[in-house]
Amino acid sequence: DAGITQSPRHKVTETGTPVTLRCHQTENHRYMYWYRQDPGHGLRLIHYSYGVKDTDKGEVSDGYSVSRSKTEDFLLTLESATSSQTSVYFCAISLQGNTGELFFGEGSRLTVL
Amino acid sequence: DQQVKQNSPSLSVQEGRISILNCDYTNSMFDYFLWYKKYPAEGPTFLISISSIKDKNEDGRFTVFLNKSAKHLSLHIVPSQPGDSAVYFCAASTSGGSNYKLTFGKGTLLTVNP
Numbered sequence: 763d764a765g766i767t768q769s770p771r772h773k774v775t776e777t778g779t780p781v782t783l784r785c786h787q788t789e790n791h792r793y794m795y796w797y798r799q800d801p802g803h804g805l806r807l808i809h810y811s812y813g814v815k816d817t818d819k820g821e822v823s824d825g826y827s828v829s830r831s832k833t834e835d836f837l838l839t840l841e842s843a844t845s846s847q848t849s850v851y852f853c854a855i856s857l858q859g860n861t862g863e864l865f866f867g868e869g870s871r872l873t874v875l
Numbered sequence: 876d877q878q879v880k881q882n883s884p885s886l887s888v889q890e891g892r893i894s895i896l897n898c899d900y901t902n903s904m905f906d907y908f909l910w911y912k913k914y915p916a917e918g919p920t921f922l923i924s925i926s927s928i929k930d931k932n933e934d935g936r937f938t939v940f941l942n943k944s945a946k947h948l949s950l951h952i953v954p955s956q957p958g959d960s961a962v963y964f965c966a967a968s969t970s971g972g973s974n975y976k977l978t979f980g981k982g983t984l985l986t987v988n989p
Contacts (some may be wrong), residue, residue, distance in 0.1 A: 804979045868916075
């Protein structure tokens with residue numbers, strides 16, 4: 763069973779502060795993703811990674827950056843958080859590389875005041 | 876522009892009856908389709924998928940139908956159970972590419988009443 767740990771699970775911060783969310787996996791899957799979920803918008807892809815130091819933008823990447831220095835960790839950074847970034851953030855890994863079937867973490871709820 | 880559309884934000888059915896959730900897509904490059912189920916405060920979980928070479932895939936109470944000419948797919952749950960109450964997301968991907976990304980719809984909240 764794939765293991766994904768997201769941290770922190772809950773965070774409240776103020777506008778303008780930097781925030782980093784961490785996604786840790788235990789099984790060396792190549793592909794990792796960050797999605798955000800918002801009412802009325804479903805799940806939207808922020809950034810994804812296809813290997814160490816290999817990342818690319820998704821459909822809502824503005825205001826976010828990512829890093830992947832190790833296979834097991836994928837970090838999502840909000841350099842200067844805004845209220846529009848209040849959301850639930852999900853990390854995912856690809857289990858079936860040729861189909862895109864994803865396994866999701868439990869989510870990180872971020873509130874930007 | 877939304878490439879995967881779930882036009883019904885919510886659906887309510889009685890226990891034991893059939894639930895039908897619908898999804899439309901606009902990108903003709905999509906060739907693999909998935910349904911995810913999400914309970915509150917949990918991550919989405921994979922439910923069932925279908926490749927574009929098929930028009931039906933069945934797994935227990937869950938069946939997904941694909942109509943490529945109409946760019947439409949549907950998820951049938953028979954019989955519906957109260958534990959099926961959740962948000963259901965339709966998703967699509969292009970399996971032939973080198974980066975395996977899913978595009979999701981906005982979701983449909985299914986409520987199964989006892």
